[in-house]
Amino acid sequence: MTTLPSAPGTSPVTPADRGVGPLLRAWREQRRVSQLDLALRAGSSARHISFVETGRSRPSEEMVLRLAEHLDVPMRERNALLLAAGYAPRYPETPLDDPALDAVRAGMERLIQGYEPYPALVVDARYDVLAANRGIAVLLEGLPESLLTDPPNAMRLTLHPQGLAPRIRNFREWRGHLLAQMERQIALRRSAALRELYEEVTAYPVPESVPEGEPAEPVAYFALPLRIEHGGRILSFVSSISTFNTPMDVTVAELAIETLLPADPATVKYLQELLP
Incomplete structure (x- = not known):
């Protein structure tokens, strides 16, 4: 049986300096979900989703995580979204040999x-x-x-x-x-x-x-x-x-x-x- 080494990390492909709005819009478009559908799923409004995506409104940490959940964003990229919104990453990345x-x-x-x-x-x-x-x-x-x-x-x-x-x-x-x-x-x-x-x-x-x-x-x-x-x-x-x-x-x-x-x-x- 092979030895279990530390799992190598993959750097997020979404840099924080782009801002969370464009990143959320990219995930939404990739998932082929409309602003209205996402708003209904997340208990928000299409107007608020639009404001977040254009940078007119800064989403709360809870809202970032809620939108990421409904867009099925992988955990690594959820951390990238939080960083882009100005929050600390929520999920640790522990080496497998820890x-x-x-x-x-x-x-x-x-x-x-x-x-x-x-x-x-x-x-x-x-x-x-x-x-x-x-x-x-x-x-x-x-x-x-x-x-x-x-x-x-x-x-x-x-x-x-x-x-x-x-x-x-x-x-x-x-x-x-x-x-x-x-x-x-x-x-x-x-x-x-x-x-x-x-x-x-x-x-x-x-x-x-x-x-x-x-x-x-x-x-x-x-x-x-x-x-x-x-x-x-x-x-x-x-x-x-x-x-x-x-x-x-x-x-x-x-x-x-x-x-x-x-x-x-x-x-x-x-x-x-x-x-x-």
Whole structure:
């Protein structure tokens, strides 16, 4: 299992010197919410929302947080909104190796270890791998050390032509799924670091060994499977991602636990025999 390092922070992409009004307007427009709809949700008036957005009215700290809540602004960017409005950040960003997060680390470790022999890992907002179990280690066997640097990145590991890409039998479908997932996260978080990673991985060439497509499988999957080759066998998994409910810390809010659920009995049997 990998060591849990401090989760690297991502600098807010919304500088405070722009003022809170334009930032709130940008979030509202991105969420495609009218001033009237936002006012009704937040218990305010469209006139007041307009005044806030144009800088004619300075919102209270409570109003900034209320508007951010109804616009589904990520926690890191809520701190940026508060700074832009002249208030102190509300949510701390505690390093993951801080003793204050001992319970979080221990809980995640128990969860992913308890999921063995099936693969499970913990990633941050930029998909850096903070922890992984033996099931993940099995899938990563034979990858070059350059991709396994500390911390390795889940998107690089999967999409790089020297990574898992040549082993994934439905790579084009899985690549499309991962890129769409990243696009949704970029729209939600507006993270420059995540955008940079997206541009990097989209530029990776598709390995020549990846087939254009395979005949339809007789198994009826209930979700898009990851079909990956290991030891001459094709293993099939369905991905599930869990996050913490109602977090009060930026670091915790940006953690995600991904588990790979075996999608067929053959995969179950193979992993149980490989990792008893």
